Amino acid sequence: MVAKVKKHTAEAEQGLSKKVEEPLASVGEPEAELVPEVDRAEDLEAKLEDAVKKAADNYDKYVRSVAELDNYKKRAVREKVDAIQYGNENLLRDILPLVDGMDRALEHACNSEDFDAFRKGLKLLQGQLLGCLQKHGVEMIDTAGKNFDPNVHEAMMQVESTEHEESGVVGEFERGYLLNGRLLRPAKVSVCKRPSGSGDRENNCEEAKNN
Numbered sequence: 060m061v062a063k064v065k066k067h068t069a070e071a072e073q074g075l076s077k078k079v080e081e082p083l084a085s086v087g088e089p090e091a092e093l094v095p096e097v098d099r100a101e102d103l104e105a106k107l108e109d110a111v112k113k114a115a116d117n118y119d120k121y122v123r124s125v126a127e128l129d130n131y132k133k134r135a136v137r138e139k140v141d142a143i144q145y146g147n148e149n150l151l152r153d154i155l156p157l158v159d160g161m162d163r164a165l166e167h168a169c170n171s172e173d174f175d176a177f178r179k180g181l182k183l184l185q186g187q188l189l190g191c192l193q194k195h196g197v198e199m200i201d202t203a204g205k206n207f208d209p210n211v212h213e214a215m216m217q218v219e220s221t222e223h224e225e226s227g228v229v230g231e232f233e234r235g236y237l238l239n240g241r242l243l244r245p246a247k248v249s250v251c252k253r254p255s256g257s258g259d260r261e262n263n264c265e266e267a268k269n270n
Contacts (some may be wrong), residue, residue: 099206153191160184198234200246211235213245216220223251 074141171177189199200211207226214269218229228248235246 102126150191150195153194154188157188157191159182160187196239197242197243198237202231202235202238202246202248206227207248207250210238211242211245213247215247215249216249218249219254220251221254225251225253227251 160180161184164177164184165181168177202212205212205228206224206226212228212235215232219228223229227250229251230249231246232249233244233247236243
C-alpha cells in the first residue's frame with residue numbers, strides 16, 4: 060500500500076514538472092516575435108534621419124539660390140544704370156576727333172581768307188561725321204526721286220508741279236535717319252501735287268494732236 064502511494068506521488072510530481080516546463084518554454088516565443096518589430100523601428104529611424112538630412116540640404120540650396128537671385132537683381136540694376144549713363148561712350152569717343160577737327164578749322168578760318176579751303180575742310184569734316192554715324196548703325200534716308208512714304212517721310216507742304224509724279228518728293232527740308240533699320244528721325248520733305256486742271260489741259264492737247 061505504501062509502495063502504491065509513493066508511486067502515485069512520483070507520477071504526480073513528474074506531471075507537475077512537465078506542466079511547469081511547458082509555460083517556461085512558451086515564454087521565449089514573444090521575444091522571437093519582437094525581433095522584426097525592432098528591425099522595422101530601426102529602419103524607420105534611419106529613413107527619418109535620411110529625410111531630415113535631405114531637408115536640411117534642400118533648405119541650404121534654397122537659401123543659396125535666394126542669395127544668388129538677389130545678387131543677380133542688384134547686378135542687373137547696376138548694369139542698367141551704367142548702360143544709361145555710359146551707353147554712348149563709344150560714339151562720343153569717335154566724335155571727339157571731329158570736334159578737334161572743327162576747332163582747328165575755326166582757328167584756320169580766323170587766320171585765313173581762303174574761303175574755298177575752309178569749305179573743303181568743312182566738307183571733309185561732314186564726311187567724317189557721317190562715316191562715324193554709319194559705323195554706329197546710323198543710315199541716311201534717301202529722298203531723291205522717291206515717292207512719299209509716311210513710314211520715313213514727314214510732309215511739310217505740298218507743291219504744285221508738273222515735273223514730278225503725284226505724291227513724289229519735290230524737296231528736302233531736313234534729312235532723316237535710321238538707326239539699325241529703325242526710324243530715328245523722319246525726313247522732312249515737300250510733296251508734289253498736280254496743278255488743278257492740269258489733267259484736263261493735257262487731255263485737250265492730246266485730243267488736238269490726234270485731230
